[in-house]
Amino acid sequence: MTTRAVETWTLEPLVKFVKEAGARLVLVMTSAGQVLAQHGFSRAVDVMSAAALGAAIMASTDEMARQLRQPPFAALNHQGERHGIFLAGLATGRGRLVALVVYDLDVSSLGLVQLFFEQLAAELQAASPKDSVPKQVLAADFERQLSDSLNTLFGR
Amino acid sequence: MTAPAAAYDKALDLITRVRGVRGAMLVSAEDGIVVAEQLMEGIKGPAVSALAASLATRLRRAMEAAGVGASLFWHLQAEHGALLVVPTPGGTLVVAVAEPDVNVGLVRLELLRAAEVVG
Numbered sequence: 571m572t573t574r575a576v577e578t579w580t581l582e583p584l585v586k587f588v589k590e591a592g593a594r595l596v597l598v599m600t601s602a603g604q605v606l607a608q609h610g611f612s613r614a615v616d617v618m619s620a621a622a623l624g625a626a627i628m629a630s631t632d633e634m635a636r637q638l639r640q641p642p643f644a645a646l647n648h649q650g651e652r653h654g655i656f657l658a659g660l661a662t663g664r665g666r667l668v669a670l671v672v673y674d675l676d677v678s679s680l681g682l683v684q685l686f687f688e689q690l691a692a693e694l695q696a697a698s699p700k701d702s703v704p705k706q707v708l709a710a711d712f713e714r715q716l717s718d719s720l721n722t723l724f725g726r
Numbered sequence: 727m728t729a730p731a732a733a734y735d736k737a738l739d740l741i742t743r744v745r746g747v748r749g750a751m752l753v754s755a756e757d758g759i760v761v762a763e764q765l766m767e768g769i770k771g772p773a774v775s776a777l778a779a780s781l782a783t784r785l786r787r788a789m790e791a792a793g794v795g796a797s798l799f800w801h802l803q804a805e806h807g808a809l810l811v812v813p814t815p816g817g818t819l820v821v822a823v824a825e826p827d828v829n830v831g832l833v834r835l836e837l838l839r840a841a842e843v844v845g
Contacts, residue, residue: 649757679783681758681776 575607576719583693591686592678597670614720624670647680656683660691663698734762737840746828753819755782778821812837816845
């Protein structure tokens with residue numbers, strides 16, 4: 571399984587997290603769904619779908635929290651028969667990021683993912699470029715940027 | 727029938743009353759999440775629970791592979807303390823964190839009593 575990053579500062583913390591938490595698939599992305607790093611995905615189309623769905627879920631829960639006049643929910647966990655999906659936001663110098671983690675219940679657990687996610691969040695915070703203003707993705711550039719990111723993530 | 731939270735607290739209370747016990751927890755074996763805890767300051771409950779549950783899963787597989795049945799009690803002795811665990815049939819781990827010179831027999835007895843309460 572390979573771990574690849576569009577923004578290299580995300581790579582080391584992500585590799586460590588995958589190893590310690592026993593995660594099967596991981597995406598680190600912006601809240602708009604722009605992928606910064608991935609582990610375990612073999613097809614670009616899966617990354618695009620997972621990023622879009624993960625960002626949409628985060629946007630929905632953020633809005634629910636806003637309507638309840640609460641700060642955004644910290645994390646969300648869906649547990650199935652064989653896999654769990656953990657989705658959480660984290661603050662970095664690059665702005666608020668979202669991590670989507672898929673784990674096998676045979677290999678890992680929600681407790682392990684939560685435990686090592688805290689470390690991942692701290693390490694990404696420490697490694698992120700300081701005072702960087704997140705670039706706004708314009709519609710005109712979107713497809714080119716997406717294509718560049720996917721090329722990097724899949725080593726093309 | 728699920729035991730009420732007060733019964734869980736009482737069971738943990740009996741474990742932590744044993745001299746040398748620094749904390750006790752009920753942990754969901756499947757997801758490694760703390761169900762109830764009574765811990766001294768400095769013990770990282772979520773970390774102990776997640777890692778103990780992970781260890782329990784691996785031990786269960788080892789026991790199955792060895793054909794010796796389910797584990798009933800484990801005692802991990804370390805330089806500065808010990809971890810003692812009784813898994814319950816309902817999928818909960820009763821965990822005690824103790825000093826290295828704790829009376830293991832007494833802690834085991836209280837863990838087994840707590841496991842009966844939790845079920």
